[in-house]
Amino acid sequence: MGLFDFFKKDKESTTQQASLDAGLEKTKTNFFEQLSKAVVGKNTVDESVLDDLESLLVHADVGIETTVKVIDRIEARVARDKYVSTGELDRILREEIATLLEDNNSGSTAVLDSAGSSGQPYVIMVVGVNGVGKTTTIGKLAHRFHSAGKKVVLGAADTFRAAAVDQLIIWGERVGVPVVSHGMNTDPASVAYDAVRKGVEMGADVVIIDTAGRLHNKVNLMNELSKIKRVMQKVIPDAPHEVLLVLDGSTGQNAFLQAKEFTKATEVTALAITKLDGTARGGVVIGISDQFSIPVRYIGVGEKMTDLQLFDRHTYVNSLFKK
Numbered sequence: 444m445g446l447f448d449f450f451k452k453d454k455e456s457t458t459q460q461a462s463l464d465a466g467l468e469k470t471k472t473n474f475f476e477q478l479s480k481a482v483v484g485k486n487t488v489d490e491s492v493l494d495d496l497e498s499l500l501v502h503a504d505v506g507i508e509t510t511v512k513v514i515d516r517i518e519a520r521v522a523r524d525k526y527v528s529t530g531e532l533d534r535i536l537r538e539e540i541a542t543l544l545e546d547n548n549s550g551s552t553a554v555l556d557s558a559g560s561s562g563q564p565y566v567i568m569v570v571g572v573n574g575v576g577k578t579t580t581i582g583k584l585a586h587r588f589h590s591a592g593k594k595v596v597l598g599a600a601d602t603f604r605a606a607a608v609d610q611l612i613i614w615g616e617r618v619g620v621p622v623v624s625h626g627m628n629t630d631p632a633s634v635a636y637d638a639v640r641k642g643v644e645m646g647a648d649v650v651i652i653d654t655a656g657r658l659h660n661k662v663n664l665m666n667e668l669s670k671i672k673r674v675m676q677k678v679i680p681d682a683p684h685e686v687l688l689v690l691d692g693s694t695g696q697n698a699f700l701q702a703k704e705f706t707k708a709t710e711v712t713a714l715a716i717t718k719l720d721g722t723a724r725g726g727v728v729i730g731i732s733d734q735f736s737i738p739v740r741y742i743g744v745g746e747k748m749t750d751l752q753l754f755d756r757h758t759y760v761n762s763l764f765k766k
Contacts, residue, residue: 459752466744469765470725474503482529492529493508496536502518504695505699506730513539537764543733544756548675554663564596564642564650566682568635568670568676570709571689572701573656574715578607580689581651582614583751584715586742589618593648598638600631601626601653611653618748621645630657631667636674643678652683665708672709687740689715690731693722711735715751717743728759 453687473698481495493514495626500510505765516539519607527535567584571577571634581597588595597615601607605627615622623638635652642650690698705711714737719725732739739754 447758459749460758460762462744462747463758464765465579465751465760466720466750467725467740467759468720469722471765472718474499474726477502478532482532486718488527488532489519490528492532493518496520496532497590503726504515504698504730506696506699506734508566509543509730509733512543512733516542518707533760533764537760540729540763541756541760544739544760562645563679564639565684566639566642566650566652566679567685568652568654568668568671568675568683569687569689570654570705571656573604573607575656575689575694575701577601577656577689578610578614578653578705580715580717580741580743580751581611581653582618583743583748585620585649585651586618586748587751588649589620589666594646595620596638596642596645596647596650597622598635598650598652600634601655602627602629602631602634602636603655603657604608607653607655611704622678632670632674632736636678638676639675639682668709676691677686685713686711687713687715688737689717690727692716692727693724695722695727697725699731699734702731702737706735706737711737713738713740715739715743716754717751720750725750725763728754 454475468570477499478496481499482492497510501507503627505513517535520535550678569577569581578601585595585597597611597620599608599611599622602625603662608624608627610624612624621641623634623641625634631654638652639650652671663731672683686709688702688705690701692698702714714726716731716739717741719728728739728742742754742759744750744752
């Protein structure tokens with residue numbers, strides 16, 4: 444890496460950190476203002492402080508199960524250390540949240556590093572309900588790979604919505620990558636097959652397949668996703684290499700429910716959590732990562748193409764606790 448590349452990378456890192464800090468602003472303002480009120484006038488972490496902390500974590504959409512786990516860990520530390528001041532609570536909470544995320548190996552950069560390394564395209568099948576920002580996430584993901592010098596092909600297999608097909612084509616033009624599309628009301632599996640085949644023919648590094656986001660009939664959804672997988676495997680036997688579930692972080696508990704349904708319908712291997720900049724519910728990242736034991740791969744913290752970031756637990760926790 445030359446000196447220019449080093450400074451360029453450092454500048455990009457600083458910009459991304461600023462975007463993350465801004466994106467989590469609503470979450471940390473709401474949470475830490477309430478936490479400060481809960482501990483005012485108190486010197487030690489006692490039962491009433493823990494009760495208030497439990498309520499705050501639940502309201503930040505960390506989820507009940509994960510909240511109970513965090514509180515239990517803090518109670519154990521209080522019991523062990525005999526005395527824990529309220530001034531130490533931020534540090535302890537930060538450590539416990541980071542540990543939960545570490546337990547699930549969140550923030551892997553394997554996708555970017557391994558894409559195309561096998562001599563065949565790395566195939567990502569993207570799933571999620573309509574309205575979560577799925578197609579936009581694919582566009583931003585394509586931009587991320589393309590900017591890293593990877594050859595990318597997109598497959599418009601969400602053929603039940605004309606808007607989804609058109610939107611993906613627009614993203615392809617905007618990023619500068621080809622889009623395989625058969626139009627609306629065509630066979631999604633056929634689109635996926637042709638996209639993977641085109642990826643192989645042009646020596647692409649990454650093929651990203653959009654899929655329909657319907658949950659009204661789980662059996663149909665499962666059958667459709669299974670069929671898409673089978674036809675892609677006719678071209679690349681181990682495709683897809685990743686099934687990325689996109690969730691809207693601003694929906695809180697609805698995101699948990701969607702994760703539950705999609706993990707039943709197909710084998711989800713990674714998560715992208717979007718729209719964290721517009722919500723005070725950024726704690727949903729912690730709860731979903733913990734409860735489903737699926738790594739959070741990307742988070743969306745703004746509208747710009749660069750605002751889809753690789754999730755790193757250290758960066759996320761540091762930003763969440765930054766005052």
